[in-house]
Amino acid sequence: MKKKFLLVAAATFFLGSTMAQTPVLPEGMEILTPDGVTLTTSDVNSYDKAKNMVIAGSKENGYKLYFTAQDAEHGEELWVSDGTAQGTHMVKDIYPGEVSSNVSYITRFNEKVVFQATANDDEGGELWISDGTEAGTQLISDINLIGGSEPMGFVQINENQFIFAAKDVESITYHTNGEPQWWLWISDGTAEGTSMLKDCFVKYPGTQLNNMRTHFVRCGRKVFFKADTKDLEYGETLWVTDGTTEGTFPLGDLNKTVTDENTGYTASARIDWMTNFKNERVFFCAFSDEYGNEPWTSDGTVEGTYVIADMQEGLDANNLPRGAGTYTATAFGDHVYFRGSHPQFGMELFRTDFTKEGTQLVKDINVNPTESGTASSQAAIFCEFDGVLFLQAQTGTNADLPGNYGIELVYTDGTEEGTKVPQSDLNEGVGNNAAWEGIVASGSFYFRAQDQTPPTGSSQYWELFSMDSKDEKPRKVADLGEGADFVHTLRNLNGDLVFTSKIIPALFKYHYRKPGYDPNKDVEDMDPDFGPEQTAIQDVETKNLLTIYPNPAQDLVTINTPNKIIGCTVADLTGRIVIEQKGDKKTISISDLAKGTYLLSVSTSEGKLDSKLIVE
Numbered sequence: 001m002k003k004k005f006l007l008v009a010a011a012t013f014f015l016g017s018t019m020a021q022t023p024v025l026p027e028g029m030e031i032l033t034p035d036g037v038t039l040t041t042s043d044v045n046s047y048d049k050a051k052n053m054v055i056a057g058s059k060e061n062g063y064k065l066y067f068t069a070q071d072a073e074h075g076e077e078l079w080v081s082d083g084t085a086q087g088t089h090m091v092k093d094i095y096p097g098e099v100s101s102n103v104s105y106i107t108r109f110n111e112k113v114v115f116q117a118t119a120n121d122d123e124g125g126e127l128w129i130s131d132g133t134e135a136g137t138q139l140i141s142d143i144n145l146i147g148g149s150e151p152m153g154f155v156q157i158n159e160n161q162f163i164f165a166a167k168d169v170e171s172i173t174y175h176t177n178g179e180p181q182w183w184l185w186i187s188d189g190t191a192e193g194t195s196m197l198k199d200c201f202v203k204y205p206g207t208q209l210n211n212m213r214t215h216f217v218r219c220g221r222k223v224f225f226k227a228d229t230k231d232l233e234y235g236e237t238l239w240v241t242d243g244t245t246e247g248t249f250p251l252g253d254l255n256k257t258v259t260d261e262n263t264g265y266t267a268s269a270r271i272d273w274m275t276n277f278k279n280e281r282v283f284f285c286a287f288s289d290e291y292g293n294e295p296w297t298s299d300g301t302v303e304g305t306y307v308i309a310d311m312q313e314g315l316d317a318n319n320l321p322r323g324a325g326t327y328t329a330t331a332f333g334d335h336v337y338f339r340g341s342h343p344q345f346g347m348e349l350f351r352t353d354f355t356k357e358g359t360q361l362v363k364d365i366n367v368n369p370t371e372s373g374t375a376s377s378q379a380a381i382f383c384e385f386d387g388v389l390f391l392q393a394q395t396g397t398n399a400d401l402p403g404n405y406g407i408e409l410v411y412t413d414g415t416e417e418g419t420k421v422p423q424s425d426l427n428e429g430v431g432n433n434a435a436w437e438g439i440v441a442s443g444s445f446y447f448r449a450q451d452q453t454p455p456t457g458s459s460q461y462w463e464l465f466s467m468d469s470k471d472e473k474p475r476k477v478a479d480l481g482e483g484a485d486f487v488h489t490l491r492n493l494n495g496d497l498v499f500t501s502k503i504i505p506a507l508f509k510y511h512y513r514k515p516g517y518d519p520n521k522d523v524e525d526m527d528p529d530f531g532p533e534q535t536a537i538q539d540v541e542t543k544n545l546l547t548i549y550p551n552p553a554q555d556l557v558t559i560n561t562p563n564k565i566i567g568c569t570v571a572d573l574t575g576r577i578v579i580e581q582k583g584d585k586k587t588i589s590i591s592d593l594a595k596g597t598y599l600l601s602v603s604t605s606e607g608k609l610d611s612k613l614i615v616e
Helices: 002-019 169-173
Strands: 029-031 054-058 062-071 075-081 088-092 104-109 112-118 125-130 138-141 152-156 162-166 183-187 195-198 200-202 217-219 222-229 237-241 272-277 281-288 292-298 327-332 335-342 346-352 360-363 380-385 388-394 407-412 436-441 444-449 463-467 475-478 487-493 496-501 508-510 547-549 556-560 565-571 577-582 587-589 596-604 607-615
Touching: 054 104, 054 112, 054 487, 062 088, 062 104, 062 487, 104 152, 112 152, 152 217, 152 222, 183 200, 217 272, 217 281, 237 292, 272 327, 272 335, 281 327, 327 380, 327 388, 335 380, 380 436, 380 444, 436 487, 436 496, 444 487, 463 487, 547 607, 556 596
Parallel strands: none
Antiparallel strands: 029 508, 054 062, 062 075, 075 088, 104 112, 112 125, 125 138, 152 162, 162 183, 183 195, 200 222, 217 222, 222 237, 272 281, 281 292, 327 335, 335 346, 346 360, 380 388, 388 407, 436 444, 444 463, 463 475, 487 496, 496 508, 547 556, 556 587, 565 577, 565 596, 596 607
16 A cells, blocks of 8 residues: 555646746647646666657558556556657556556567566566557566566567576575575566576676667677676676577676686676677777776677776875776777876776777867876767767866866767867857767657756756757757756657656657658668678477466366476465475375465476465
């Protein structure tokens, strides 16, 4: 009851804030959600955040937007939109009534989405799939039979399967450090095609939290992720999977700093900013005892995993290896661009071709002098548009010095002479425009920024701006209300921009086509590229099947499995075994058990099988 009260109270608060402002919208912009409906999308700038807005579909059938929203009657549930007000609606009341189903980590899987949701308090958060219809929104598998499996970190690995991290009965009781573990799973979207792939401790999002984009990265038909063995040998290191058990393994112990002299176990490599480069290799940042925090790369083999360059050599004041760091990594052309540290130029824009010699400063953007050289621009890349990379960078805050504009838009084509500083002075003087979260829709560039400095103590304004070409001064698309709009989560839905706002948490759509719009070239590719097609897809084992009946039951339960039974146990939700039976027996008496949910574990010639048992 307490949970329900809190959710209704939250809904009332947000609904009130939604109704508080009536924005004046520009031509082509409309609100798609009905009155009284509040989007619960997080304003965190991440592609795989817990409360997300996700596009799924195909070129042939079009695309839909999936998101979470709540109203007073249903709580927070899964919603869908086809880009029209009539086609924007709740998909299904997964947890019936006012209580939220807590839909989280919505992720595209071809023309559907997969996500975590809670249908009742007994099951907890489990694995769900939806095609945008009520009938097509279903539980895939109840993975954790004595609680929620809380699946997350979904990544589609090929045309037919996705991987994710989840908890099951074994992983939550494998207490090496007193905490439950998420292990690696794979699914084709069906119960029969869902299985545990590797009993490794998947770290999501992991030790490093600088990456605001994604924490699992697909590269061709492999997925790179952060994990440890279930015995915690590495702390955290880079792993790879091709969707098979034998093809899932760690790519070396990158940080060999010993944390336990008795076992020889080592410290976390603090993996971050993993970036797919042309489906050939992944770029990432890692900490090692030899180099500190530096850029690395991997082709998915141990031999092909190496530090690219030691950009900050030597030791720091604490006698630890210096590190250049790596931030906002983005693939562009034949290089990966990133922000790194240089002893003379500070934190600036670099690029690499994965060789030490090919890791170079693109341009010293902030040329204000310091004792060691020049100041840092803190370059932060956020979008490719019109043949260049756009970033925000600090040009300087001294209004008396030339070339000081504060944090403004900059773009680069990869050369020093092709780097324009600034692209424009949106927040005139030395005020910060703080541009971020760029997206291209129908050949136009949209991003959130500010053209004025907020009052002291206030946050950024995050208003919506756009451009039709790289040298055009950004124009404000809309002003939703007085002060900060806090627009966020910009997405391309069938060529139109969709987004939401912190001050008006509704779903907005903006239909605009630039002068000279050409549908033959100004349409973005919305589909994943898995590289050359492979026919060998992991077969799901079918021999380890277990069914029990009746279930729910009162007196006697029949066990049905094609394997030879060695014995079985029944445990309560605390893990305490309340019944133990040995031998190849097909029935088990439960007449002495109290009503409730139990775990039936059957030991067979092919391994252990588990099933949830409900006693009435």
